[in-house]
Amino acid sequence: DAGVIQSPRHEVTEMGQEVTLRCKPISGHNSLFWYRQTMMRGLELLIYFNNNVPIDDSGMPEDRFSAKMPNASFSTLKIQPSEPRDSAVYFCASQNLSPDTQYFGPGTRLTVL
Amino acid sequence: GQQLNQSPQSMFIQEGEDVSMNCTSSSIFNTWLWYKQDPGEGPVLLIALYKAGELTSNGRLTAQFGITRKDSFLNISASIPSDVGIYFCAGRNTNAGKSTFGDGTTLTVKP
Secondary structure (H helix, E strand, C coil), X not given: CCCCEEECCEEEECCCCXXXXXXXXXXXXXXXXXXXXXXXXXXXXXXXEECCEEEECCCCCCCCEEEEEEECCEEEEEECCCCHHHCXXXXXXXXXXXXXXXXXXXXXXXXXX | CCCEEEECXXXXXXXXXXXXXXXXXXXXXXXXXXXXXXXXXXXXXXXXXXXXXXXXXXXXXXXXECCCCCEEEEEECCCXXXXXXXXXXXXXXCCCCCEEECCCEEEEEEC
């Protein structure tokens, strides 16, 4: 299995631009998580899905952030418009019920200038 | 919400030394997890603990689930340079639910 796949690995954009991060979870996993990691705030859970349905989006910073999971093999995290304070590494992780191990992707390093 | 306090924040040790780090919570968790993150990579699960009092080993790593269910520790014996990285604890209450992560312990091992 290829593991959790994220794209792009690096993204540099200018303030105000729309950014879309993509994630392909491990086949057969039914939970998907989006995290943001920064030096100041550590690893923060933004949103997670069970069976493609958003369960908890209380970690989404504000309305500029949105996430979708149209099917079991694909999810997106969109930031519109982006701001410099959104600069971080964004991780996607997927998990199955048994064993309940959460597998992280390699992350997308986002820089907003 | 639930908060995890992980300590120490960072450690600088000599190769061959043993390492101990811990995590405490203001509330109970049913599952404790320990992850390691290498530079430029996502966290990787090292050990999962499911029962209060449980002591589990994975090679040179040993972790324990505290009796009160509010704490856990991770020990690394005879550290080696490749142990360098950030170690995260995480607590969870349901199998399909979210995990709450600590702020991480950054480990540096000097050869």
